[in-house]
Amino acid sequence: MSTITSTRTPVPSPVQGGRPVYRVTARRVLRSEWAKLWSLRSTWITLGLGLLFLVAFGLIASWQFKSRITSGRHMDGDFASSTAVSLSLFGTNFAQLALGVLGVLVTAGEYSTGMIRSTLAAVPRRLPVLWSKSAVFGAVALVVGTVGAFVAFLFGSGIVSGTPAALSISDPGVVRSLLAAGLYLGLIGVLGTALGALLRSVAGGISVLVGSLMLVPGLISLLPSSWQDHVRPYLPSEAGASMFALHHEAHTLTPTAGLLVFLAWTGLAMAGASWRLMRTDA
Amino acid sequence: MIEAQQLTKRYGETTAVDRLDFTVRPGTVTGFLGPNGAGKSTTMRMIVGLDAPTHGTVTVNGRRYAEHTAPLQEVGALLEAKSIHPGRSAFDHLMAQAYTHGIPRRRVEEVIGMTGLDSVAKKRAGAFSLGMGQRLGIAAALLGDPATVMLDEPVNGLDPEGVLWIRNLLTGLASEGRTVFVSSHLMSEMALVADHLIVVGRGRMLADTTVEELISQAGGDTVQVATADPARLREVLAGPGIEITGRVGSEELQVTGMEARAIGLKAAEAGIALFQLTAKALSLEEAFMELTRDAVEYHGTTETSGSAA
Numbered sequence: 001m002s003t004i005t006s007t008r009t010p011v012p013s014p015v016q017g018g019r020p021v022y023r024v025t026a027r028r029v030l031r032s033e034w035a036k037l038w039s040l041r042s043t044w045i046t047l048g049l050g051l052l053f054l055v056a057f058g059l060i061a062s063w064q065f066k067s068r069i070t071s072g073r074h075m076d077g078d079f080a081s082s083t084a085v086s087l088s089l090f091g092t093n094f095a096q097l098a099l100g101v102l103g104v105l106v107t108a109g110e111y112s113t114g115m116i117r118s119t120l121a122a123v124p125r126r127l128p129v130l131w132s133k134s135a136v137f138g139a140v141a142l143v144v145g146t147v148g149a150f151v152a153f154l155f156g157s158g159i160v161s162g163t164p165a166a167l168s169i170s171d172p173g174v175v176r177s178l179l180a181a182g183l184y185l186g187l188i189g190v191l192g193t194a195l196g197a198l199l200r201s202v203a204g205g206i207s208v209l210v211g212s213l214m215l216v217p218g219l220i221s222l223l224p225s226s227w228q229d230h231v232r233p234y235l236p237s238e239a240g241a242s243m244f245a246l247h248h249e250a251h252t253l254t255p256t257a258g259l260l261v262f263l264a265w266t267g268l269a270m271a272g273a274s275w276r277l278m279r280t281d282a
Numbered sequence: 283m284i285e286a287q288q289l290t291k292r293y294g295e296t297t298a299v300d301r302l303d304f305t306v307r308p309g310t311v312t313g314f315l316g317p318n319g320a321g322k323s324t325t326m327r328m329i330v331g332l333d334a335p336t337h338g339t340v341t342v343n344g345r346r347y348a349e350h351t352a353p354l355q356e357v358g359a360l361l362e363a364k365s366i367h368p369g370r371s372a373f374d375h376l377m378a379q380a381y382t383h384g385i386p387r388r389r390v391e392e393v394i395g396m397t398g399l400d401s402v403a404k405k406r407a408g409a410f411s412l413g414m415g416q417r418l419g420i421a422a423a424l425l426g427d428p429a430t431v432m433l434d435e436p437v438n439g440l441d442p443e444g445v446l447w448i449r450n451l452l453t454g455l456a457s458e459g460r461t462v463f464v465s466s467h468l469m470s471e472m473a474l475v476a477d478h479l480i481v482v483g484r485g486r487m488l489a490d491t492t493v494e495e496l497i498s499q500a501g502g503d504t505v506q507v508a509t510a511d512p513a514r515l516r517e518v519l520a521g522p523g524i525e526i527t528g529r530v531g532s533e534e535l536q537v538t539g540m541e542a543r544a545i546g547l548k549a550a551e552a553g554i555a556l557f558q559l560t561a562k563a564l565s566l567e568e569a570f571m572e573l574t575r576d577a578v579e580y581h582g583t584t585e586t587s588g589s590a591a
């Protein structure tokens with residue numbers, strides 16, 4: 001029974017002669033994650049749903065506004081002060097769920113299926129995998145979100161033309177709002193991938209995502225009202241909404257501040273995800 | 283070449299891998315053997331950096347796995363648990379792995395051909411049978427044309443034809459000068475392919491040896507003979523490399539290093555009558571069981587009494 005046989009000198013690979021030279025690079029990891037994203041049917045379905053939500057709900061809101069105006073029915077204050085931009089972007093509330101959930105699936109799905117073992121065996125330095133997944137999916141969500149926002153506005157503004165909400169694409173702030181909505185959805189995608197990597201569970205990632213975007217704003221109303229005004233604008237959902245709001249009101253953040261706050265939330269989730277990826281066994 | 287030094291993995295109170303030191307050399311098939319729960323899979327996961335050792339180090343071709351510029355070219359690993367997304371086709375899965383290293387599409391098609399997956403390559407991997415899944419795992423392991431091939435329980439779920447294919451593949455890879463490291467809990471399977479054996483139980487090293495050594499250590503091939511005059515028979519059979527044991531006052535002798543046929547002929551020449559002449563070949567399986575008896579984590583209830591052997 002021999003135990004210790006240690007030769008510390010690096011041994012060259014025995015079968016080197018004529019072997020191709022491969023190498024892992026950041027671009028190649030990106031390429032791989034791009035291929036992984038599009039080779040799953042769920043990607044196509046969920047992106048399609050996200051786009052559909054974004055456009056369809058924008059059109060429904062616009063049509064609802066138009067029909068109330070023409071029938072002369074009463075509208076509550078918020079809805080009455082709608083603009084073509086706010087009506088068209090009504091669908092972001094729903095599109096963010098589809099895109100955020102797909103973001104969670106991109107990372108947490110690898111843990112639930114076991115794919116992560118193959119992924120990390122190919123890229124054992126690990127962090128490039130997280131960056132690539134976030135970058136690839138963030139970019140895709142950004143494109144889908146931007147295209148959806150412009151399409152929704154194109155038709156939505158047509159529906160509400162001739163009403164007090166009417167706006168054209170050349171009006172000040174409109175293009176910025178639509179681009180910001182696309183950017184917000186892109187960042188939601190990044191947030192989803194970060195939460196998935198942080199929690200390593202599809203169910204957990206989706207719960208936290210939905211909770212922080214939809215439940216926490218409701219819970220805030222339980223706080224004393226003097227606190228509410230100070231806390232509310234900094235919530236992910238509120239800060240995100242400030243990014244693409246056409247007019248910034250007294251109790252909301254400016255678009256730039258909203259972007260910075262939302263970037264901070266995303267960065268926080270990303271930092272947690274990186275820490276867990278590097279520190280714990282896969 | 284895989285080198286482990288004092289490699290240890292603890293999960294809270296339990297120690298899955300306990301101070302292992304071993305070297306897996308190129309050009310041979312090294313079997314990694316042990317009962318279920320012996321720490322084989324954990325050791326393999328540490329080799330490719332999926333788990334971090336609690337203590338000690340393990341290197342591949344002189345460096346930690348993660349430090350290589352082209353990890354898949356250093357070690358191709360098939361791990362025990364499934365490592366695929368069931369929604370992706372076999373081809374897409376391999377292609378995604380290939381992209382990370384700049385491995386050409388041609389090589390992906392090559393490993394698909396080598397593993398006999400051509401007809402199902404475009405189907406969802408989630409619908410694969412156990413054997414097909416195993417072949418896909420092996421295709422992924424071979425993708426980077428690796429200097430070291432590491433397979434965890436590769437014959438699991440394969441049909442006889444698949445098992446034979448694996449055996450030839452392993453010996454073929456070793457003859458090309460590669461390091462081949464294969465785990466199994468089946469000694470009989472290892473005996474057919476492995477030159478070198480690393481036996482573990484409960485995370486500890488039990489033997490780092492060759493197949494022949496293991497058999498001879500555990501008693502080798504013995505022949506049991508019985509005669510009225512054991513003392514004379516001893517004299518007749520004595521010779522270099524022949525070992526004879528027997529209790530005083532007993533008619534029985536145990537002879538190693540000589541075949542039953544030769545013993546019979548010699549006894550006849552000397553005119554000694556034999557009452558019994560039985561070849562008792564200790565199988566590798568028995569040698570293995572003997573070695574790991576104390577290290578088996580989950581005993582069956584119909585355990586044989588310890589008086590045997």
